[in-house]
Amino acid sequence: MSKIHVSAVVNGDPVDFLADPRESLLDCLRDQLGLTGSKEGCGTGDCGACSVTVDGVLVCSCLVLGVEAEGKAIGTVEGISQGSTLHPLQRKFIEHAALQCGFCTPGILVAAKALLDQNASPTETEVRYWLAGNLCRCTGYDKIVRAVMDAASEMREAV
Template sequence: MKSIHVAATINGDPAEFVCEPQETLLDVLRNRLGLTGVKEGCGTGDCGACSVTVNGRLVCSCLVLGGEVQGAEIGTIEGMADADRLHPLQQSFIDNAALQCGVCTPGILVAAEALLKKNPDPTETEIRYWLAGNLCRCTGYDKIVQAVQDAAQQMRGA
């Protein structure tokens, strides 16, 4: 099979890579571009550990082929923080002890950021619904939901 040349924007920076037609975006991000914050959990789109945004839409990168993102804007966990400080969601997860082993956390943070961009004042039910595609076996979801609520409040300036 013939390799595919792809040009995209990743975390705000132009990027180019070559991938095989069957290679997933998850594999490209981790193995070709060194963005190892994107985790592989299930490989079938059921756990959310590999969540990224493509053109602002939340997706499981294990279900997207690398060649499909030609010209797209991709956001990963590595693009959340500023150079000098954590994103409010990241800080809130630390403050609320909403993370443990770290496998699911990047995907949950990317999903939560996508939610807050769409709805800066979500209810608890909306947060739980939005994050339902992200599985966590360590923390339980109450601390995660509280962290998202706290970050949302801070980001609104309340």
């Protein structure tokens, strides 16, 4: 099995890695690049814990091959904050107690940020449907939805 050299940009940083064509982008992020913030909860695109953006598009990184990342810009949970300044979503998740075990949190933050990047004023229903592919077993989603709505509200006021 020959490996393929892949060059990409992850969270703004240029990276190079060797990928077996069978490895998912999630495998490569975690095992090759040491970016373990993205999680594997299912490996079948059903839980969203591995959510990342590829050229700005929200995807499950378990359903993308590592070799497909060639030339792409990847965004992961590790790139959401600006240095030590948290993104409003990250702050609101902590303030609203929108995480318990925290395992689904990276994927939900990446997904919620993708939502707010394209819709500054989502309704509760829009938030719930957008995040339907991000399973959380601890919170019952209540505080997650509130945190996303509150972050959106704060970001609107800041503009």
